[in-house]
Structure formats: C-alpha cells, structure tokens
Amino acid sequence: MMQSNTGMTKMAAAVKVAVAVAAFGGVMGAASAAAPDTTRVIVAFKPGAAASMKSAVAAAKGSVKHEIFGANAMAIEVPAVALKGLQNNPNVEYVEEDVIRKPFALTSPSTGTPYATGQLVPYGIKMVQADILPDTNAANRKVCIIDSGIDQNHEDLAGNAMTGEYDAGTGWWYTDENHHGTHVAGTIAAINNSGKGVVGVNANAKLNLHIVKVFNAAGWAYSSTLTTAANKCKAAGANVISMSLGGGRSSQTEKKAFDSLAAAGVLSIAAAGNDGNTVVSYPAGYASVMMVGALDENKAWATFSQYNTKVEISAPGVQVLSTVPMNSGTEAALSVGATTYAPGVMEGSPVATATAPLADFGNGSATNAAVSGKICVIARGTVDFATKVSNCQASGGVGAVVYNNVAGTFGGTLGTTVTSIPSVTATDTEGASLMSQLGQTGTVAIKTSSYAYYDGTSMATPHVSAVAALVWSYFPTCTGAQIRSSLTKSAEDLGPVGRDTKFGYGLVRAKTAYDRIASLGCGN
Missing domain, CATH: 3.50.30.30 (Glucose Oxidase; domain 1)
Structure with missing residues (x-):
C-alpha cells in the first residue's frame, strides 16, 4: 500500500489518513528480528516428529517461535552454528530462511441507481463493472482477508457477515491498528447504506468475510505466519484469499501451502508490489497464486506497480477511496x-x-x-x-x-x-x-474522517478478489481454477495485444466474466 493525497468531488471532499508507507506483508505473532548471533528459519519435518524436533531445537539452545498451522513445520530461532546439526537430523525434510512479508491505496456521488443516494462510488467500482452485476448470490461465497485486521464497528462495514481469528501477537481480528486491512475490506464489501461513505464491489452485505490478522501496527511478519494464515483461511471455508502483501524472496513452505490450497479449490490472489521494477514478489509469484498489478482511473499502468511475466491481471490501484478505522483519517x-x-x-x-x-x-x-x-x-x-x-x-x-x-x-x-x-x-x-x-x-x-485515499497494488488486489467472489457466486459449481481462467479470458486487454508484463491479461471485469461463463460454461 502507498498513500496518496488528492482532491475529489465537491460532495466527497478530500480524504487522507497518516499511515506508514510499505511495500506489502503481515504478522501472526509479534514480529521481531532474530538476535544478531541467531537466525530464524523454518524447519519442515516428517509427520509425527514434532515432539522430537522441539527437543532437538531445545538441545541446540534455540526456541520455537511459531508452529505452522496445517503443516509439519515450525519457525525456530537458533544459534547460527547449530543449523548444520539440524539439517542433518533424520527427521528434517528441509530448513529454509523464514523470510519477511510486508503490506504493499475519486469518486462520484450516486444518483440512486444502483446505489443509494448519498453514497460515494469510487471510480474502481464502475471500472470493474461491479455496478452492473448485482451481488445477489454473494452469500454463497467467502473471502478471507489476510491483513492487519478490520474495524468491525465501522459504519460502512458493520452489517457484513464477519468472522476471524485471534492471535497472541497481533490480537483480535476485529481491530486494525495499521488501517491497511480496513481499507482493503472496504473495497471488497463497503455497504450500500444511504448517507454513509462509499460502496464496495459487493455492496449489499451478503458476502461472507473471514479476517486473519497477520500484521499489527509494526507492519511486517514472516512467511511462516503467512502460511498459517492461509491454512486458517482454508479451515474457515474460504473460497477466495485476498492478500495485499508480499516480499521479494520465495519460500518452499509457503509455496507448498498455496499449491495445496489451489488443489483444494481455493483461489488465492496477491499484490504484485509497489517498487515499480521487475522483481517478482511472493506469494503472488507462485503459479498457484494470481498476481495483481495496479491501474489508475484512466486505465493506465501505475508507475509504482511491479511488472514481470507473473503479472496476471490488473485493477484500480491509484487514488482508491475506501474505509479506514472510524475517525482515524482526515478530510x-x-x-x-x-x-x-x-x-x-x-x-x-x-x-x-x-x-x-x-x-x-x-x-x-x-x-x-x-x-x-x-x-x-x-x-x-x-x-x-x-x-x-x-x-x-x-x-x-x-x-x-x-x-x-x-x-x-x-x-x-x-x-x-x-x-x-x-x-x-x-x-x-x-x-x-x-x-x-x-x-x-x-x-x-x-x-x-473514517475514509481515506490510498495508492498501491494493495488496493488493486481487493478489487480482483471481490470480483472473483462476485462472479463465482453466480456459478458456484465452477472451480477456483475455472474462475481464475474466466477472469483472465474476459479481462479488457490493455497495452500490447495479449498478455504483457505490466497489465497481464488486462483489467478485470465482472459483468464480462459473468457473460462469458453464462455463454460458454465454466471450463472454456
């Protein structure tokens, strides 16, 4: 996520909030770097060997920092000199660095169709065609947002069906000290309630949301905690996982988790990154995850959006107006x-x-x-x-x-x-x-104010996640892979003809994707 100061319509005024600019990520536990003479790694081990691994870590004068939910792996901190001994342990499958993940933000007043008068309609809502595809069936889909939590009592979010996780390090899912997660959630599901703020892609409080709070005000975490978060999304029954986060190095543990989620039918979507270069960020860079780039209101490539062969689809990510925790922004x-x-x-x-x-x-x-x-x-x-x-x-x-x-x-x-x-x-x-x-x-x-403009691929990602859930809600028998394919095949081609490094297949479009599936079926 990046911040942006801007003007807006006279009805909307200008909205901002002071939040630290970051590139992507998250924290399931309190994030703190390993001590200088130690290193933090993920140890993957054979099934049933957890107890013996804990003993081995203790014998190496190390400590277990995080047991990864849904995987035979744990994050540990040990003296660097002890690594070789752990790597040679017969119960160990591999040892890898526990890499860091970080978080990666224009309206028009509604005339009453299809949104209530007094609502502000962010330009991205119309750009992705959410205003012409009602979220009638959204109750049969669940989006899991892995981020900094959410202000559950926000006037524009409180009517949604929300569940979430507690973590000893970051706290309850329904608070958001970083503001990032609430902004993401508003793009997905800000409610069409007359006189209060904005509307999201799914605006009628029918979509199910599950919140996993992976980072706090510090704004960073490890790949081990992201892996746990993703597995908890699956356990909660999520159809779509939205991740406005990432980092520049891959992780075997993460990759295995997202590959497994894809095989189970979950559609994972993540941000490309905000450094404006060709670096591939993860988890977006895994083949099992859909990478999202950012556009401005003119459908032009956002110059901060990372570009490479992994970029798959694009969405609005410049001057995006959405929710922030109540009264945390300024107007x-x-x-x-x-x-x-x-x-x-x-x-x-x-x-x-x-x-x-x-x-x-x-x-x-x-x-x-x-x-x-x-x-x-x-x-x-x-x-x-x-x-x-x-x-x-x-x-x-x-x-x-x-x-x-x-x-x-x-x-x-x-x-x-x-x-x-x-x-x-x-x-x-x-x-x-x-x-x-x-x-x-x-x-x-x-x-x-309780609303703010942000820039970033963090803002583009929830547009795609919300559109995926919206379209999928009409065709619940489609698989996650089929919805992913339909979104790319129905995208508005931008830039050079065909897929390219800046736009991917182009701008995500809800109604066009719906029409395509209605005409050709899920698998075409």
Whole structure:
C-alpha cells in the first residue's frame, strides 16, 4: 500500500489518513528480528516428529517461535552454528530462511441507481463493472482477508457477515491498528447504506468475510505466519484469499501451502508490489497464486506497480477511496463565500479550522507580516511544503492553501515539521480562482474522517478478489481454477495485444466474466 493525497468531488471532499508507507506483508505473532548471533528459519519435518524436533531445537539452545498451522513445520530461532546439526537430523525434510512479508491505496456521488443516494462510488467500482452485476448470490461465497485486521464497528462495514481469528501477537481480528486491512475490506464489501461513505464491489452485505490478522501496527511478519494464515483461511471455508502483501524472496513452505490450497479449490490472489521494477514478489509469484498489478482511473499502468511475466491481471490501484478505522483519517474542506472547493489534505496538517480573509503569500519562501490574521494562498514551487506553511504560520497566518503550478491535483506532506494551522492543497484552476478572491473571507479546515485515499497494488488486489467472489457466486459449481481462467479470458486487454508484463491479461471485469461463463460454461 502507498498513500496518496488528492482532491475529489465537491460532495466527497478530500480524504487522507497518516499511515506508514510499505511495500506489502503481515504478522501472526509479534514480529521481531532474530538476535544478531541467531537466525530464524523454518524447519519442515516428517509427520509425527514434532515432539522430537522441539527437543532437538531445545538441545541446540534455540526456541520455537511459531508452529505452522496445517503443516509439519515450525519457525525456530537458533544459534547460527547449530543449523548444520539440524539439517542433518533424520527427521528434517528441509530448513529454509523464514523470510519477511510486508503490506504493499475519486469518486462520484450516486444518483440512486444502483446505489443509494448519498453514497460515494469510487471510480474502481464502475471500472470493474461491479455496478452492473448485482451481488445477489454473494452469500454463497467467502473471502478471507489476510491483513492487519478490520474495524468491525465501522459504519460502512458493520452489517457484513464477519468472522476471524485471534492471535497472541497481533490480537483480535476485529481491530486494525495499521488501517491497511480496513481499507482493503472496504473495497471488497463497503455497504450500500444511504448517507454513509462509499460502496464496495459487493455492496449489499451478503458476502461472507473471514479476517486473519497477520500484521499489527509494526507492519511486517514472516512467511511462516503467512502460511498459517492461509491454512486458517482454508479451515474457515474460504473460497477466495485476498492478500495485499508480499516480499521479494520465495519460500518452499509457503509455496507448498498455496499449491495445496489451489488443489483444494481455493483461489488465492496477491499484490504484485509497489517498487515499480521487475522483481517478482511472493506469494503472488507462485503459479498457484494470481498476481495483481495496479491501474489508475484512466486505465493506465501505475508507475509504482511491479511488472514481470507473473503479472496476471490488473485493477484500480491509484487514488482508491475506501474505509479506514472510524475517525482515524482526515478530510479537507475549503470555501470562499458561496464557492465550495475540493481540496486535498496536506499530510501532517493538524485537525483545525480557520476563517479569515484570503491573502497572497507568493511562493511562501519568506515571511511576510502582511498575511497576519489571514489565510495564505501560496503557489507551489521553489521551496518545500513544510517551509511554505511554516513561513505562513511565522507571519501570523491562520491557515494555508498551496495551489498547483501545473494542471491537476497533487499530494503534499509536511514531513516531520509540526505546524498548528490547517493547510490544504488545491489544483491550478482552483488556485487561479482563489487569487481572484483575495480579501474575501474563506474557511479552510482539516476534520476527522473514517475514509481515506490510498495508492498501491494493495488496493488493486481487493478489487480482483471481490470480483472473483462476485462472479463465482453466480456459478458456484465452477472451480477456483475455472474462475481464475474466466477472469483472465474476459479481462479488457490493455497495452500490447495479449498478455504483457505490466497489465497481464488486462483489467478485470465482472459483468464480462459473468457473460462469458453464462455463454460458454465454466471450463472454456
């Protein structure tokens, strides 16, 4: 997941939340790196040998960190010098590093069809055709979300059928200290409830959700804990596993688990990664897992989206509006007289409101007492955002608006600079309008919100997972492999003709996939 500051429609305003930017992953137990003189590995052993392996680990002055659910394997931490002895143990099948996994975020107001008036419809919902394929039968499908948990009491999620897991390290599944999992869940199943937030792909509270909390606020975990999570999804009866997470190295243990899940009919879907290079991330890189790349609202490849021959399908992943834990996000507002603007949040701005006359503050590179008691209107460029806002505050300014020096919206951040005045971003055209209103009284505000815009292949993945469940709900006798094949064959081809490294087979499309299966059957 990556964050993105942006503007939105006047009804939607601009929504942001401060969450650490990460590439992918998770934690089933409290994640902490192995001590310098020890190493953390996964030991796979012969059936029935668990007790003897624990004794061998203890004899090697090591400790068991995680017993992998559903597998004859455990994660252990031992002195590096003890590895050779363990590898030669007759009960051991293999020893491998327990590699780290990390987490990898535009709307229009509904007119009442098919969503209730007052709902915001993220652009991705229409782009994947969820608005023209009702989730009538979704109750026969279950999506397992492996992530940072979920705010079970969120106003836009609470009506869904949800179950989950408890873990001693990360806690209960129904809390989300990282915010990432709640955002993913909203794309999948935010409810069509008039006047409250957004809608998800499956918007009518019929889809079954199972939540496995694999990472906490720290935002990382091991392949051993991800393997346990995936096996718990299967045990809970999941049809689809959604994983907005990953890492750059493969794991035998993980691969075996996902191969087994695929053989059992479970469709596993994971993010390609956000480094904008050709590195293959895992678990998405396993043949038994569907890798998802990210697009923007114009169906263009997102430049952060990793690209390689494993990318299989694409979905919206830029400026995706979805749910975050209640009141954990921020929303920007800006008005001058009767004119209401659609500003973006300046990340790091305090929650505050200021009403005062507008004043020209140039590019904000120097203090100016003339703006004392006023809202600074500042041109982008020359100096960083923190300097602009800090200079406004030092001049006695009570609020700040930084407008773009090129066409369109933009993201701004104050970094580690602490300010006490509300600050927002504006487009170039909004800036021109503000400059024509100098001296008039305006209001700039940063308010708490329960919704946020994120960028990332983390945001593309739940679109695909939700579409898979939606289409599958109409054809429950299809296998997971057949649904996967149908999604790729019905995707909108983008980029070079046929499958390519950036788009895979193209944009996932719910109604087109439904029509294809209805016409040709599951296996074609």
